[in-house]
Amino acid sequence: MKRIRLLPLFFLLPAVVSCSDGGDAWLFAYFTGERDGLRLAWSRDAIEWTAIGGGRTFLQPAVGPDSLLRDPSIVRGPGGTFHMVWTSGWHDPFIAYASSPDLIHWSPQKAVPLMAGEPAALN
Numbered sequence: 001m002k003r004i005r006l007l008p009l010f011f012l013l014p015a016v017v018s019c020s021d022g023g024d025a026w027l028f029a030y031f032t033g034e035r036d037g038l039r040l041a042w043s044r045d046a047i048e049w050t051a052i053g054g055g056r057t058f059l060q061p062a063v064g065p066d067s068l069l070r071d072p073s074i075v076r077g078p079g080g081t082f083h084m085v086w087t088s089g090w091h092d093p094f095i096a097y098a099s100s101p102d103l104i105h106w107s108p109q110k111a112v113p114l115m116a117g118e119p120a121a122l123n
Contacts, residue, residue, distance in 0.1 A: 023044070024044075025042045025043060025044050026042060026043045026044070026045075026046045027040060027041075027042055027074070027103075028040065028041045028042070028043070028049060029072040029073070029074045029084065030072070031069050031070055031071075031072060032055075034066075034068040034069065034070055035061065035067060035068060035069070036057060036069070037057035037058070037059055037060040037061060037069055038057060038058045038059040038069055038072055038084070038086075039051065039052075039055055039056070039057060039058065040052040040053070040058055040103060058103060058104060058106075059084075059098060059106050059109075061086070061088060061096065061109070062109050063088045063094075063096040063109045063110070063111050064088040064089040064092045064094070064096065064111060065089060065092070066088065066089035066090060066091075066092070067088070067089075068086075068087060068088050068089050068090075069086050069087075069088070069096070070086060070087040070088075071086055071087045072084055072085075072086040073085050073086065074103075080101070081099050081100070081101055082099060082100045082101070082102075082103055083097070083099050084097065084098055084099070084100070085097050085112070088111065092111070093113060093114060093115065093116065093121055094111040094112050094113045094114055095111075095112050095114060096109055096110065096111060096112070097109070097110045097111075097112050098110070
């Protein structure tokens with residue numbers, strides 16, 4: 001059977017956030033290496049991007065046997081809390097989750113099981 005790999009578009013699209021100066025900016029969550037952790041960048045025009053904190057890591061992955069952080073996706077909930085999910089391994093039946101009030105301080109990371117009824121499902 002041929003496997004098809006789908007890449008959800010919401011992992012690639014940045015989100016708009018409000019800035020302390022009252023304006024809006026685009027926020028982009030990304031990774032440079034699978035074990036390097038979460039990095040953030042911002043832009044006013046979604047064309048020119050600036051790494052936040054000089055490209056520092058904002059969350060080091062710690063979930064699963066591979067402890068990877070790939071394809072981070074962040075949304076902001078109605079209460080203002082940021083929620084992030086990411087791919088945490090190549091052969092795990094779960095994704096990782098953490099939340100943050102400010103994108104700096106993160107909750108403990110959790111493994112979220114996916115497709116438990118499908119034993120052959122991976123990442």
